Amino acid sequence: MESRAAILWEQNAEWSVEDITLDDPKAGEVMVELAASGMCHSDEHLVTGDMVLDPEIAKMIGLEQFPVIGGHEGAGTVVEVGPGVTDLAVGDHVALGFIPACGRCPSCARGWQHLCDLGAFLLAGRQITDLTARHHAKDGTDLGTMCCLGTFSPVTVVSEASCIKLTDDIPLDKAALVGCGVTTGWGAAVNAANVQPGETVVVVGIGGVGANALQGAAYAGARHVIAVDPVEFKREQAPIFGATHTASSFEEAQALVGELTWGANADKVIITTGQVTGDMIAPAMSLLAKGGRCVVVSVADIKANDVQLNLFELTLQRKELVGCIFGNANPRRDIPRLLRLYMEGQLKLDELVTREYDLDGVNQGYQDMRDGKNIRGVIKY
Known part of the structure; x- marks a missing residue:
């Protein structure tokens, strides 16, 4: 499948919006068509190098952080499911949690889903299931994804461990915000x-x-x-x-x-x-x-x-x-709970969004963040 994405090819560069191709989801994965993506400061940490491993260490452990599709706050609709996916179906609405939650590791079993063992793969930017890429540049180069999500693309492939199913009445552009910043x-x-x-x-x-x-x-x-x-x-x-x-x-x-x-x-x-x-x-x-x-x-x-x-x-x-x-939260419990508070008027999400951008405006959005003009910018698809 073809899509577009904002790619960071190297540290201290601008985001490059380009055509990409996506593989079909493999076992335990789903393809999601996103409604929106939050523009969190953590993606800026990739640009500045705050979240970039020493190149020698990265090479030693076989990790390539660049090139990478940015974005780790998103919500949308499942459009395809891979083999073995039982909790989600085509048409389901989901929010993407930047911390995956397997539900089985010692941390999840203690109620500490924010410390799930799958978090070890976040900087690797590859699929949690097999550490290979589903996103590719037009020349065939494998692309990483920020926090294994890559929401700076209107369509992405993610692990079902990163998906929190939502009721259909929740606005997806607001649900995108709860995958990181709001809950944190x-x-x-x-x-x-x-x-x-x-x-x-x-x-x-x-x-x-x-x-x-x-x-x-x-x-x-x-x-x-x-x-x-x-x-x-x-x-x-x-x-x-x-x-x-x-x-x-x-x-x-x-x-x-x-x-x-x-x-x-x-x-x-x-x-x-x-x-x-x-x-x-x-x-x-x-x-x-x-x-x-x-x-x-x-x-x-x-x-x-x-x-x-x-x-x-x-x-x-x-x-x-x-x-x-992640606010020491449990995404599978707390993301739906916070969105229900929003629906009942007890949590302000509309007021958080200072400006909306299209994907081509991603660099302007981050400049506005640096200039202190935004509480939160959002990319709308």
Whole structure:
């Protein structure tokens, strides 16, 4: 089958929109015609190299990350199923979860689908079933797919482990957002931070993930929800998603939090910046009250190891620093649940989308993201 896709041929290049061919789905796979794809910052991490393995290491383990079709947030309709697929049929509506969930590995069995063993294949970009490609450039070159999905193409082939079946009443262009950013931000507040009613919560970085961390904190009953971002447009948008106060920097947030809490500080701090660096940890931890928890959601450079952290304060004030992937969520449970909240008016998805683009506008969409013009951009097919 023929389609088009936005391909990243090498690091620090632009996305190239080209014709491609797709193989039929093999055992355990389905072909999906997408309605939309979210434009998540994680695809930008491929461009900048934050999520790119050292070439020598990649060669050693037989991994080729480039060329790769971008996109890992999508929803659409199943148009073909491979042998052995029993849970999905042609015509089914599905959201694609960027974390596949097998349901059988030790993590899935413990209710930790966000740590499914199949996640080991995400950077490989090949089919989970046999580590070969179903997507090919016109010259025959095998193409990888971001998170084994490749939603920067109106048609893609994925493992059934990446598909969450939806009811037909859910708008697919909104369901696309829940495959990564919405669930990651919401779950960071509700699951990883475990926000409780009456707490003070600080969210640092108000993009597609941070806006949903605000929503999760507000839904959980936080008294104060402080949005921190240097971009004025994002601070202006933050109250739509539940922020009660805003600040432009750590320093401004420190004074504000101290005033709001009479010097006790915040119960939870959630870092959702486009990229996290080691020098952000100490000021984030300084915003915490005794026994408070800092949740790191943002992706860092894959080679980054240095962190600034006051260990005396960590111990004597019993503060917690924890990691979070996909909002520590279980996609097969939480994606349908969040979409049901949207349908009932309790989760804002329409307001998240600042601009829509066609596939040829992918580079403009990411430039708008870099310029701070979007909470979330979406490619509509």
